[in-house]
Amino acid sequence: MSILVYTESENGKYKKSAFEVASYAKTVADQMGTTATAISFNASEGESLGNYGVSKVLNIAGDQFNTFNAEAYAKTIAQAVEKEGATTVIVSSSANAKYLAPLLAAKLKAGYAPNVVEAPSCTAPLTVKRTAFSNKGFAHTEITTDKKIIGVSNNAYGINEIGGSASVEEFSAQIEDGDFAVKSLEVDKVAGKVSIADADIVVSGGRGLKGPENWGMIEELAEVLGAATACSKPVSDMGWRPHGEHVGQTGKPVASNLYIAIGISGAIQHLAGVSASKTKVVINNDAEAPFFKAADYGIVGDAFEVVPQLVEKLKEFKAQNA
């Protein structure tokens, strides 16, 4: 019996979420009196996961795994679960993890609780707190099957560095061509730009910005903060910004450390989607905008004046604190 954690990497390097799920797995392993084993695909520096409490890393090497494939990855992880005699699998909330987790759940006949925000409150039955109703509530979910899958919300549990090194083993699974039946034709990622899911800071613009030609200052603010850019639903519906930037109930959820909303009034669906962000800042010229009730800090003012000032101030701040 052990805990198996799927630690995601990109171009061989672990993603930040890998360290968070590894930290979570260590906590669950301690609760259950066992150890945490990580599984990764084409990752280098597996030893480094020891710093987050992982004892052993199973690394799968092979060119066929360079591009994510949900079925092939899920099948591989399922075989690692059997080999390790793992009872619980921990995954992140990345788009890829949410793609493979249901496939893995079906293979293992494992109950799956996604969007989990805390360590289990009980290990028998395994009970976790997760967001539900699109962040308007929480559910305490018991997983009642023998094998279990926990999907950890991004940026909810945090990273614990404890020092240490993990042993690394090569692992190979029985995979067939048929497991790659969903073929990747083309991956289109903006190079060097942080994604909303991975960002510590998200800068978001709404209808108050009046038109797509005014996004320059949003991009500039995002750049100085190393932030991802996002937008409200009307902005994406009007085609000012791509759908991938739409955050809210029917768009992407945001769970960043800092969320800056500019010219967004704060419809209930938008507030739900961004509520998991730790600190929320609102810049809006309407003091009655509902977003102020959900924010930590606010400036009532014209975004076209405030944002350029904020950019200048932050540049100064970064120069001083560099």
Add this chain to the structure above:
Amino acid sequence: MKILVCISNVPDTTSKINFTDGDTKFDTNGVQFVINPNDEFGLTRAMWFKEKQGATVHIATVGDASVEPTMRKALAIGADEGIRINAVPTDGFFVAEQLANVINDGGYDLVIAGRESIDYNGGMVPGILASLLGYNFINTCIGLEVEGDTATATREIDGGKEKVEAALPAVIGGQKGLVEESDLKIPNMRGIMMARKKALNVVEPVDATKATVDSKFEKPAPKGAVKLTDSVDELVSLLHNEAKVI
């Protein structure tokens, strides 16, 4: 081409969420129910396949009789026939197993379901369903074309998108982008009249797995008051010294 769109009956996106019975149940009092938005994008894309490629479109929902108004709305939008599996949905496995049962009998080429329902947010029905059926599965689809027996889809990934292709039969996890918001259809009177005559078949559930139980719910803790300032200097200082986020 025969398409099945799986539809979940969910509280309207503007709903305030409350719990009842000692916080063990969602309080449906005063709540308006709608087609799950992620499912509606898929349904509307299915309507496109019906118009342009002559597809037949069925819908399926797991629910008791109270979900029928939502199903009638989907029929009014243009689906040809409905299947209601007469059971209160308990968890993702249960729903997927019920759907798999009717899909096995139905001979569908394409199954479209929302990537997640906006109420319980499990996000697992399409994937488990595909596994149970042995169909190819493509999640978070923001574009979908079908030619012959091949589906070509664009899926949203963290920080970008990916184009994939898979042979039918396939299960699609859909979301906004499959069609635009402005493509969503409001049923007209003719559609509503026709929907009344369309078949809505009731199927009894099969024995199914129950893998998770939501034993208790809670609402988020109330938020403290906002700190207002009119100076960017003070804001930067608060973010650095107090919130410690920059």
